[in-house]
Amino acid sequence: MFKSKSFSQIIPLLDKTRHKGQNGKIASIGGSFEYTGAPYYAAISSLKGGGDLAYIFCTKSAAIPIKSYSPECIVYPYLLEEGEYVLLENAINKLVSSTQIMHSLVIGPGLGREQITGRTLESLFKQNNSIKILDADALWHISQKPNKLIAIIQEKSHQFILTPNAMEIKRLLEYFDIQYIKPDYDSLNVINVDVNYKQIGIENGYAGLMAELSRKLNNVIIVSKGQNDIITNGKVGYAVELQGSKKRCGGQGDILSGLIGLYSYWAQEQKVDKIEGCILGCVVTRRAANMASNQEQYSLTTPKIIDHIGQALNSIVTDQ
Numbered sequence: 001m002f003k004s005k006s007f008s009q010i011i012p013l014l015d016k017t018r019h020k021g022q023n024g025k026i027a028s029i030g031g032s033f034e035y036t037g038a039p040y041y042a043a044i045s046s047l048k049g050g051g052d053l054a055y056i057f058c059t060k061s062a063a064i065p066i067k068s069y070s071p072e073c074i075v076y077p078y079l080l081e082e083g084e085y086v087l088l089e090n091a092i093n094k095l096v097s098s099t100q101i102m103h104s105l106v107i108g109p110g111l112g113r114e115q116i117t118g119r120t121l122e123s124l125f126k127q128n129n130s131i132k133i134l135d136a137d138a139l140w141h142i143s144q145k146p147n148k149l150i151a152i153i154q155e156k157s158h159q160f161i162l163t164p165n166a167m168e169i170k171r172l173l174e175y176f177d178i179q180y181i182k183p184d185y186d187s188l189n190v191i192n193v194d195v196n197y198k199q200i201g202i203e204n205g206y207a208g209l210m211a212e213l214s215r216k217l218n219n220v221i222i223v224s225k226g227q228n229d230i231i232t233n234g235k236v237g238y239a240v241e242l243q244g245s246k247k248r249c250g251g252q253g254d255i256l257s258g259l260i261g262l263y264s265y266w267a268q269e270q271k272v273d274k275i276e277g278c279i280l281g282c283v284v285t286r287r288a289a290n291m292a293s294n295q296e297q298y299s300l301t302t303p304k305i306i307d308h309i310g311q312a313l314n315s316i317v318t319d320q
């Protein structure tokens with residue numbers, strides 16, 4: 001259990017001596033013909049959360065729509081669509097080369113489920129050594145049988161963070177033949193309490209289930225999204241139960257994955273466990289969602305939550 005109000009250990013000071021990119025170069029890997037909003041939400045959230053540079057690697061059909069959302073994100077159309085296998089080797093080389101300089105990769109929002117995408121992920125997982133946040137369609141790919149992705153995650157588990165929702169958790173549990181149990185947040189075994197989160201036991205119940213799944217993946221960090229966010233690496237567990245938004249508009253998970261991509265890098269830079277960056281991501285997302293929800297009520301949409309990320313982070317800095 002890390003000390004109360006410890007986020008100050010990982011949040012960098014606003015210092016004029018720092019150079020562009022030092023506060024975070026975060027890449028969102030996703031964006032397809034059907035889905036262009038999700039990768040943008042993840043990328044722009046990493047900027048609004050304190051990062052310096054945001055990149056999006058998407059398909060050609062998604063590139064122009066995403067570029068039109070904002071000039072803030074650097075967009076590369078390096079992902080392929082089904083039927084473009086002749087271009088695969090060159091596309092993978094460009095993707096792997098371009099992502100080497102990234103501090104973390106947020107993989108999955110708007111990615112798509114084509115077979116060619118799974119081939120791309122296999123090469124990216126093997127060759128890239130940045131922090132990798134797996135969300136949305138990336139979690140779908142790793143839950144399919146058979147696949148080569150699970151073995152890579154187990155081998156390089158210190159590089160991966162999984163951010164599944166309830167359905168994605170069920171798929172991952174089914175992959176390992178583990179029976180799902182519905183979370184009972186009122187029965188969490190609370191060990192220590194901070195103003196923003198709780199340390200919880202992981203011996204049994206839903207927290208124990210998430211810890212078991214983590215251990216199946218060689219103690220990978222799992223951030224289980226729900227009424228409470230449950231975070232574990234199979235050794236320790238935490239719960240974030242702060243009030244978020246009262247309306248579940250689409251895109252909030254993309255915000256969280258983008259922020260975790262940034263804050264896990266901040267934690268790593270300070271030689272602090274990346275699980276603390278995950279907790280900070282959950283707290284900022286929920287604070288921003290609550291601020292926006294109180295203002296927008298029924299008309300709440302994800303861009304309004306993104307607009308409050310800076311205020312939410314600053315409120316934590318002030319508390320420290």
